[in-house]
Amino acid sequence: MPGLTGKDQVLTDYANKLAVLDAPKGRSLTQDALRRLSKNKAAVVSIGIVVLIILVAFIGPYFVPWGYSEVDWTSIRKPPDFDKGHFLGTDQNGRDMLARVLQGTQMSLIVAAVATVVSVTIGVIYGAVSGYFGGRVDSLMMRFVDVMYALPYILFVIILVVMFGRNPVLLFVGIGAIEWLTMARIVRGQTLSIKEKEFIEAARASGAKPFAIIMRHIVPNLSGPVVIYATLTIPEIIIAESFLSYLGLGVQEPQTSLGTLISAGAPVAEVLPWMLLGPAAVLVTLLLCLTYIGDGLRDALDPKDR
Amino acid sequence: MSASEREPILKVRDLSVEFTLGSNGLFGGKKILRAVKGVSFDLYQGETLGIVGESGCGKSTLSRAIIRLLPASAGEAVWLGRDIQKMNSNELLDLRKDIQMIFQDPLASLNPRMTAGDIIAEPLKIHMPNIGKAERAVRVAEMMQKVGLLPTMINKYPHEFSGGQCQRIGIARALITNPKLIICDEAVSALDVSIRAQVVNLLMDLQKELGISLLFISHDIAVVRHIAQRIMVLYFGEVVEIGEAEQVTMDPHHDYTKRLIASVPVPDPKVEMERREERRKLRRAAAKAA
Numbered sequence: 001m002p003g004l005t006g007k008d009q010v011l012t013d014y015a016n017k018l019a020v021l022d023a024p025k026g027r028s029l030t031q032d033a034l035r036r037l038s039k040n041k042a043a044v045v046s047i048g049i050v051v052l053i054i055l056v057a058f059i060g061p062y063f064v065p066w067g068y069s070e071v072d073w074t075s076i077r078k079p080p081d082f083d084k085g086h087f088l089g090t091d092q093n094g095r096d097m098l099a100r101v102l103q104g105t106q107m108s109l110i111v112a113a114v115a116t117v118v119s120v121t122i123g124v125i126y127g128a129v130s131g132y133f134g135g136r137v138d139s140l141m142m143r144f145v146d147v148m149y150a151l152p153y154i155l156f157v158i159i160l161v162v163m164f165g166r167n168p169v170l171l172f173v174g175i176g177a178i179e180w181l182t183m184a185r186i187v188r189g190q191t192l193s194i195k196e197k198e199f200i201e202a203a204r205a206s207g208a209k210p211f212a213i214i215m216r217h218i219v220p221n222l223s224g225p226v227v228i229y230a231t232l233t234i235p236e237i238i239i240a241e242s243f244l245s246y247l248g249l250g251v252q253e254p255q256t257s258l259g260t261l262i263s264a265g266a267p268v269a270e271v272l273p274w275m276l277l278g279p280a281a282v283l284v285t286l287l288l289c290l291t292y293i294g295d296g297l298r299d300a301l302d303p304k305d306r
Numbered sequence: 307m308s309a310s311e312r313e314p315i316l317k318v319r320d321l322s323v324e325f326t327l328g329s330n331g332l333f334g335g336k337k338i339l340r341a342v343k344g345v346s347f348d349l350y351q352g353e354t355l356g357i358v359g360e361s362g363c364g365k366s367t368l369s370r371a372i373i374r375l376l377p378a379s380a381g382e383a384v385w386l387g388r389d390i391q392k393m394n395s396n397e398l399l400d401l402r403k404d405i406q407m408i409f410q411d412p413l414a415s416l417n418p419r420m421t422a423g424d425i426i427a428e429p430l431k432i433h434m435p436n437i438g439k440a441e442r443a444v445r446v447a448e449m450m451q452k453v454g455l456l457p458t459m460i461n462k463y464p465h466e467f468s469g470g471q472c473q474r475i476g477i478a479r480a481l482i483t484n485p486k487l488i489i490c491d492e493a494v495s496a497l498d499v500s501i502r503a504q505v506v507n508l509l510m511d512l513q514k515e516l517g518i519s520l521l522f523i524s525h526d527i528a529v530v531r532h533i534a535q536r537i538m539v540l541y542f543g544e545v546v547e548i549g550e551a552e553q554v555t556m557d558p559h560h561d562y563t564k565r566l567i568a569s570v571p572v573p574d575p576k577v578e579m580e581r582r583e584e585r586r587k588l589r590r591a592a593a594k595a596a
Contacts, residue, residue: 026422026461026466028421029463198415199417202476206407207432207433221417
């Protein structure tokens with residue numbers, strides 16, 4: 001932004017010198033937390049595994065000999081067969097399980113990511129506004145959350161599906177729109193305690209607008225509980241998606257998700273165990289790792305109450 | 307000081323602040339707590355007015371009502387001829403530029419997620435959005451030097467500073483908009499004695515250099531005597547005494563002021579022993595009166 005005073009050009013050199021040359025970078029709270037997190041072995045290993053699963057889920061399908069909807073008429077309900085390239089066996093329709101597990105993981109991860117982003121965005125802003133303004137605004141906004149809580153989310157998703165037709169995007173939005181409720185409550189509670197801090201009063205005394213205070217002073221200080229809760233939301237969303245798909249409201253054939261695969265594999269676990277083991281192993285690993293990451297983040301972000 | 311000849315920059319008349327405590331039960335009725343009861347005083351350009359009183363006597367409430375962080379229930383506070391209670395949002399923004407505050411807890415009054423430079427620059431961004439980034443950086447650096455911080459600390463975070471340094475950041479933030487009045491709300495109470503002296507002297511130097519007025523709130527009459535030209539003593543929300551610092555401390559009229567002054571320790575055990583007897587006498591007299 002150019003200065004109106006005209007001094008800006010003259011001062012730029014001096015300012016650059018001040019800002020770059022002889023001003024060492026400070027150690028922010030986030031960097032501190034990351035340093036503590038990197039010392040937590042379980043969390044680091046979990047992050048590694050989750051990253052690996054994400055990479056394999058998105059890049060893997062290009063290296064697998066079979067497509068996820070491709071039918072191999074010569075091998076239906078067959079256990080793992082390395083010669084034909086069915087590394088995890090095939091299902092009742094002769095489709096390659098490895099390809100399907102990869103596609104399912106991909107779908108579950110996308111649902112989890114989008115729904116988490118939706119729920120964090122809505123929840124944080126809603127909660128922070130409600131907590132900051134307090135009083136009547138707060139009661140009104142929180143009563144709305146209570147009402148939403150009382151609605152069964154299955155009903156909500158069914159209404160959405162009936163109104164807009166079957167669409168995976170709708171699934172993300174539907175789940176995200178429900179998950180934000182808890183986030184909003186957590187954020188509101190935190191905001192109530194942060195807004196009593198002196199630096200908020202300092203910002204008000206220097207004339208900052210309410211919205212600026214919320215965005216610049218309150219939201220950054222919420223990052224601890226929000227990040228922790230978000231990592232714990234991801235598993236919840238994966239499970240919710242599995243449940244909806246099981247009911248036939250979620251992802252539709254030939255596309256699949258971890259939940260759909262497991263629900264298809266569970267009834268035949270005794271005769272075709274490979275149909276259950278593959279997707280179940282991925283889901284369990286993913287959930288376990290996310291829980292460890294959540295724990296690690298909690299310890300790292302809030303070293304006081306371990 | 308020929309203060310009386312000039313027009314005061316801040317005139318406070320019969321200012322009262324009330325808090326409504328929630329009603330207890332269905333038939334409890336609302337309780338009203340009168341924290342500040344009809345306080346009046348004048349403040350002149352370049353002057354320091356000390357406000358002393360014990361915890362909970364309404365010092366902080368009074369200061370917040372003056373800058374309209376809290377609503378006043380009665381009376382008025384007039385800043386440069388305009389009633390603060392009746393200001394519109396533009397005038398209020400000007401007021402926020404002219405009156406800045408320094409807070410009690412040095413660390414808690416700084417946002418832990420912002421660098422020192424960002425914290426000091428924030429009032430500039432609000433009140434002078436037209437100046438460029440480079441000029442802002444230079445002003446921040448100059449201000450840091452003025453309050454005794456190295457400009458190279460600009461990218462550090464509050465938790466990397468000591469208490470005294472944090473309070474200097476708070477002072478820099480208050481000074482950056484060239485205010486006419488700074489309200490110091492227990493600004494040195496949380497600091498160590500040696501650092502307290504440094505910060506008080508810094509405030510006095512800056513005041514001499516920039517000609518700003520100070521409203522110096524403290525429960526410690528010894529510090530106030532050192533920095534203020536005039537002292538106002540508050541007791542349960544009321545002004546019990548106001549006058550020149552010399553006169554209030556050497557020749558107090560009100561019993562409460564006498565007790566406040568008697569409570570300041572003297573670094574001499576013999577004198578202290580004699581004074582203890584004196585203090586007991588004052589306390590007994592106060593008990594009898596009440």
